[in-house]
Amino acid sequence: MSYFRITLHRSAIGLPQRTRGVLAALGLRKRSQTVFHPVSAQAAGMILKVKELVKVSEVDRALTPKEMREERKPEPGFWIEKAVPRREVQELQVIVL
Amino acid sequence: MFGAFRVTSPLCGGLLWKTPWRLSRFQKARQRKRLRGVDSVVEILGNALAKKGETLKALETWKETMPTEAEMLPKDKYTMFDRKEKRYRKGIHKLPKWTRVSQRVNPPGY
Numbered sequence: 001m002s003y004f005r006i007t008l009h010r011s012a013i014g015l016p017q018r019t020r021g022v023l024a025a026l027g028l029r030k031r032s033q034t035v036f037h038p039v040s041a042q043a044a045g046m047i048l049k050v051k052e053l054v055k056v057s058e059v060d061r062a063l064t065p066k067e068m069r070e071e072r073k074p075e076p077g078f079w080i081e082k083a084v085p086r087r088e089v090q091e092l093q094v095i096v097l
Numbered sequence: 098m099f100g101a102f103r104v105t106s107p108l109c110g111g112l113l114w115k116t117p118w119r120l121s122r123f124q125k126a127r128q129r130k131r132l133r134g135v136d137s138v139v140e141i142l143g144n145a146l147a148k149k150g151e152t153l154k155a156l157e158t159w160k161e162t163m164p165t166e167a168e169m170l171p172k173d174k175y176t177m178f179d180r181k182e183k184r185y186r187k188g189i190h191k192l193p194k195w196t197r198v199s200q201r202v203n204p205p206g207y
Binding site: 004010014047052 | 141
């Protein structure tokens, strides 16, 4: 099952109520918000009404909010090549005492 | 003649906003980009529906009647018909909300 991935690119401020209603029906409230809708003629018709305002792509599955967040996350700037076991501090203290 | 008290139209008459009569080349470039964006959305919708074997009348009508960015004449990309203008053409940027509405076809012969 494939989905439309729809991102609101341009704001609908000052556009007719019908256009804004279509955005509300798609579930788009603010710019750069992304929603997923299953591919259907109904969804396509709604996108066609607001085609000047959105960016659309066809994807295989809908991403979860968590995955969307991961997508937006910048690179950490460091990468762990090999994990080293932690030193056990408490044991060391016992030996010293 | 010069300086802060020179006689110019904005200083004499108060509020005066001027809109250039034509688009700059950067505005034209962005206009083409927007046209291509709409074309790509229409294409993606058509491909996705074709894969499912569905059709959409509004989409068919758009594809039949509206030229794509590559098919459009420069005249139609940057200007539009207006019966009140000299030579019946005005810059497309005179259209309210022109960056967010589609205006592609004009009356034949104009």
